[in-house]
Amino acid sequence: MSEELNQVLRQRRQKATDLADLGVNIYANDFKPANSVKDLLGMAEEITDETEPDQGQTYTISGRIMALRKFGKAAFLHLQDESGRIQIYVKRDVVGTEAYAIFKKLDIGDIVGFSGGLFRTNKGELSLQASMVKPITKSLRPLPEKFHGLTDIETRYRQRYVDLIVNPEVRETFRKRVEIIRLIRDFLTNRGFMEVETPMMQPIAGGATAKPFKTHHNALGMDLYLRIAPELYLKRLLVGGFEKVFEINRNFRNEGLSTRHNPEFTMLEFYQAYATYHDMMDLTEEMVSWIASEVTGSMVVKYQGQDVDLSPPWKRYTMDEALIEVGGLDGAILADPEKVLALAKEHNIKLEAKAGPGKAKTELFELLVEEKLINPTFVTSYPTEVSPLARRNEENPEVTDRFELFITGREIANAFSELNDPIDQKQRLQKQIDEGGNDEEIFPELDEDFVRALEYGMPPAAGEGIGIDRLVMLLTDSPSIRDVILFPHLRPEK
RNA sequence: GGGUCGUUAACUCAGCUGGUAGAGUAUGUGCCUUUUAAGCAGAGAGUCGCGCGUUCGAGCCGCGCACGACCCA
Numbered sequence: 001m002s003e004e005l006n007q008v009l010r011q012r013r014q015k016a017t018d019l020a021d022l023g024v025n026i027y028a029n030d031f032k033p034a035n036s037v038k039d040l041l042g043m044a045e046e047i048t049d050e051t052e053p054d055q056g057q058t059y060t061i062s063g064r065i066m067a068l069r070k071f072g073k074a075a076f077l078h079l080q081d082e083s084g085r086i087q088i089y090v091k092r093d094v095v096g097t098e099a100y101a102i103f104k105k106l107d108i109g110d111i112v113g114f115s116g117g118l119f120r121t122n123k124g125e126l127s128l129q130a131s132m133v134k135p136i137t138k139s140l141r142p143l144p145e146k147f148h149g150l151t152d153i154e155t156r157y158r159q160r161y162v163d164l165i166v167n168p169e170v171r172e173t174f175r176k177r178v179e180i181i182r183l184i185r186d187f188l189t190n191r192g193f194m195e196v197e198t199p200m201m202q203p204i205a206g207g208a209t210a211k212p213f214k215t216h217h218n219a220l221g222m223d224l225y226l227r228i229a230p231e232l233y234l235k236r237l238l239v240g241g242f243e244k245v246f247e248i249n250r251n252f253r254n255e256g257l258s259t260r261h262n263p264e265f266t267m268l269e270f271y272q273a274y275a276t277y278h279d280m281m282d283l284t285e286e287m288v289s290w291i292a293s294e295v296t297g298s299m300v301v302k303y304q305g306q307d308v309d310l311s312p313p314w315k316r317y318t319m320d321e322a323l324i325e326v327g328g329l330d331g332a333i334l335a336d337p338e339k340v341l342a343l344a345k346e347h348n349i350k351l352e353a354k355a356g357p358g359k360a361k362t363e364l365f366e367l368l369v370e371e372k373l374i375n376p377t378f379v380t381s382y383p384t385e386v387s388p389l390a391r392r393n394e395e396n397p398e399v400t401d402r403f404e405l406f407i408t409g410r411e412i413a414n415a416f417s418e419l420n421d422p423i424d425q426k427q428r429l430q431k432q433i434d435e436g437g438n439d440e441e442i443f444p445e446l447d448e449d450f451v452r453a454l455e456y457g458m459p460p461a462a463g464e465g466i467g468i469d470r471l472v473m474l475l476t477d478s479p480s481i482r483d484v485i486l487f488p489h490l491r492p493e494k
Numbered sequence: 495g496g497g498u499c500g501u502u503a504a505c506u507c508a509g510c511u512g513g514u515a516g517a518g519u520a521u522g523u524g525c526c527u528u529u530u531a532a533g534c535a536g537a538g539a540g541u542c543g544c545g546c547g548u549u550c551g552a553g554c555c556g557c558g559c560a561c562g563a564c565c566c567a
Contacts, residue, residue, distance in 0.1 A: 007539045008504050008521055051528085067530070074527035091527060108520080122528050145505040145519045147531050152505085154562050166505095259564090480563095491561065 012140045015105050026138040031113045033062035038083035044126050053117030053129040062113040087127040099133050109139030173476045183291045193244040198233035204447045207231030211254040226252035232450045234271050238461050239453045246270035259480040271463035277401045280415040280464045281378050285312040295475050303408050309375050318381040327368035354435050358383025371409035378403045388428045390416035415464030422454035
């Protein structure tokens, strides 16, 4: 579809030329709207039954023409700015013959400024009667059809700018996203947490088990990895003496895409000295339920047709309890490592030769329990085997003082009392490396500096990571992570 | 990686058993000074995702590829 041959695009360009011939600067930047559409809509109560505008009180607004109904010598249009949409009435007798001739060259999609007074139409709609029309930016491409709008998912993601212009609910989703992140900052800052920034490019990609993206620094002649997690750096800050820190930023994982995974995603991580994972559960409950009520007006949110009750307190299970009560497993099996491994095999779970019962249990949990946890549920006592950075439980060293939080069957948060014994930490990192030996893209190297930091002494602490994108999905009722990321990753068009 | 579905005008979509392309919106023209999915009249607009094949003839059938959605791993 060559642009030169496309009729609609040609006509738009012709109109732009026509306007220029009329002496109009079609890319002007000499107009400053004094009002927003929202300002004008706020006057609604004062404009009750005026069917003729009060020209003594004039307003100046600017926006994009979203609908246009022309008559011979007058027209109605809807103008949209960031704050909303209002109807405008343009009459030739009011704006003058010359201005009306220019106005007639304007299209849906053009950015235009108007001045005028407010009135109500016969049907009662608050409208602005234009006394002045100012073309500001010519649009050379037609907007999608007014009734169905833009629905093609691929085009919506690839041309998010069009999606944002024509789909108000998309604008609303991203406003909410920003609001959620602001509320998280407020919440943590008010509790004495300090927001920090740690490296996005790391010589060793640690703090999680995932494949990293690799890049290269020319001047230093070294490879670097985009971080898969900020964890090891935030813990270094605990060693340094900052007792409550958090970071909200992007993580990068070189893995598949799905409705729940984007290669870059936003993570909140926070760490608190002298706290335990129990404190983290309390804080999470309080923070998430508060944000939900601030953003949606209720602690019961509708997600894809089902009610999710976020009011505290939330259900708390150990992993074994969850496997028994939700997964329907027999407690006697869980107590016997051999039987756990056998059961995993029965469920066609493929395990590495070196994998133990802890790994098997975690896989069974993912298979049998995870998707059933709709209302928020903390699952604690993760096997030590799958938790290389978490503190062992004092009574049972086979499990850690860790939890994951599930809502609508999805992992939303992961937290634990931090391991601060450098000897144990080094052994466990080494074990991870040894066991993941056949996959050199994961855990390529032991972070000796991190261990050295722990040797200086890290105060006992708890830390947590919350996937911001998934939280936003929940609170905006979005089925796909791509609906809450402005520019999600797609393959190139051609 | 595997499976299913989709890709037709700028947008939203039809298109039968294989017979050379349709609607609405948008656009251009005419009429129209309170419309709001404005109205009426008549008009232009397509590499049917790309390639190969089958056929007298392919939007439609077959194979391959690209992009996307969903499900599975």
